[in-house]
Amino acid sequence: MGKLEGVCREVLDKAEWVAIVTSSGDSPHLVGTWAEYIRSFGIKDDGTLIIPAGYYHTTEENLKKDKNIQLLMASKVVQGTYGPGQGCIVYGQGEVQTKGEFAQLAKEKFSWARGALVVKIKECKTQL
Numbered sequence: 500m501g502k503l504e505g506v507c508r509e510v511l512d513k514a515e516w517v518a519i520v521t522s523s524g525d526s527p528h529l530v531g532t533w534a535e536y537i538r539s540f541g542i543k544d545d546g547t548l549i550i551p552a553g554y555y556h557t558t559e560e561n562l563k564k565d566k567n568i569q570l571l572m573a574s575k576v577v578q579g580t581y582g583p584g585q586g587c588i589v590y591g592q593g594e595v596q597t598k599g600e601f602a603q604l605a606k607e608k609f610s611w612a613r614g615a616l617v618v619k620i621k622e623c624k625t626q627l
Contacts (some may be wrong), residue, residue, distance in 0.1 A: 500547045506577065507623040509541040511537065513574035519616070520569040521561035521593070531538075534572060541607060544590070546620040551605040551612035551620050552595050558616065559595035568593035568618055579627040586626035593618045 509559045511517075514534040521528050532550050539577035540549040548570075551594060552559070562568065597614035605615035 501620040501622045503542050503548075503589065503620055503623055506585060506588070506625055508542075508589045510572055510577050510625075511542075511572050511586050513573040513576050515574075516552075516572070518571040520571070521558050521559065522565055523557075523561050524565070526560055526571050529557060530558055532559070535598070536609070540604065547602050548589075548618040548620065549590075549605060550616040550618065551609040552597075552614045553609075553615045555595055555616060558593075560576065562593050562595060566592040566594065570618065580625070581627070584627055588626060589618070589620055589622050590624075591618045591620045591624045 517532050517534050519530045536551050537548055542548060566590055570589040575584045577585040579585040593616060595614055595616050601617050602614040604610040
């Protein structure tokens with residue numbers, strides 16, 4: 500598993516939002532979340548991110564067919580390669596859990612959550 504380190508960690512620490520992309524095979528599906536929701540759980544030592552899941556029904560169905568997921572995040576305050584602003588894409592495997600430890604954590608912290616989107620990081624690449 501990958502880790503979120505260096506510039507990618509800094510971008511998550513300073514990002515406002517995160518875009519989440521899954522695919523049904525026919526086309527990509529895009530949803531988002533606030534980066535502070537991810538930060539509230541921290542990054543697990545094995546490279547796992549926990550994202551509270553409210554609706555995410557299409558995301559959940561897509562991940563049942565294809566566990567691949569991408570997260571896009573950016574921050575203008577992180578120095579990029581060519582100037583201010585850096586983005587990162589996290590590549591990983593995901594699933595929506597409505598029962599178990601991570602789901603319970605999400606439900607306790609966010610009353611609207613029906614579970615957790617659990618992402619196991621494989622790789623992170625910078626953009627911009």
